[in-house]
Amino acid sequence: MTSGLSQLCKGESGGRLGDSGAIDCERVFTALEDPDCRKLLEATDDEALTAQELTNRCDIPRSTTYRKVELLTDAGLLEERVRLRADGKHASEYQRTFDGLVVSMDAGELEVDIEVDAGGPSPIGAD
Numbered sequence: 001m002t003s004g005l006s007q008l009c010k011g012e013s014g015g016r017l018g019d020s021g022a023i024d025c026e027r028v029f030t031a032l033e034d035p036d037c038r039k040l041l042e043a044t045d046d047e048a049l050t051a052q053e054l055t056n057r058c059d060i061p062r063s064t065t066y067r068k069v070e071l072l073t074d075a076g077l078l079e080e081r082v083r084l085r086a087d088g089k090h091a092s093e094y095q096r097t098f099d100g101l102v103v104s105m106d107a108g109e110l111e112v113d114i115e116v117d118a119g120g121p122s123p124i125g126a127d
Contacts, residue, residue, distance in 0.1 A: 025110055027075035028101075036060050036068045041077060041096055048081055048095035069094055 031037045039058040043049060049057065055065045072078040076097060083093040100115035 024075065025112060027071075028077065028112065029103075031068075031071050031075040031077055032101075034068065034071070036064060037072055037077075040065070040068055040072060040094075044078060044094055044096040048083070048093040050083065050091045050093050054094065 036058070039060065040054055043054055043057050051062065051065050051069060054060070054069070055062045058065070060068070069078060073080055073094070078094045079097045081093050081095060083091045085091065098114050098116055100113075102113040102115075104111050104113070
């Protein structure tokens with residue numbers, strides 16, 4: 001079951017959904033225009049992955065992976081979690097925060113519709 005969240009992007013960025021009720025569209029658009037970011041989002045569609053797993057799966061240098069992951073988490077498109085391991089060495093893993101994203105324009109204002117799986121990760125910026 002999916003639910004849609006719709007936010008308007010008016011003028012300057014207004015923070016992430018959950019912070020002030022608006023999506024930082026500039027950050028979202030910057031992340032989505034980057035081919036490496038799109039690869040990372042595609043890779044995290046079905047499962048949460050560590051930075052090393054993302055590096056291997058997407059064939060992106062590790063330093064680039066960390067920069068892009070930071071860009072995506074700042075935009076609210078990835079969520080960082082902790083992967084618990086039996087050996088006590090825990091690792092950060094990253095999961096996409098949405099199922100679908102549609103950008104449209106109505107009366108000169110951009111609108112971002114985000115589809116979130118009701119049983120999946122929390123919506124962008126929500127805690």
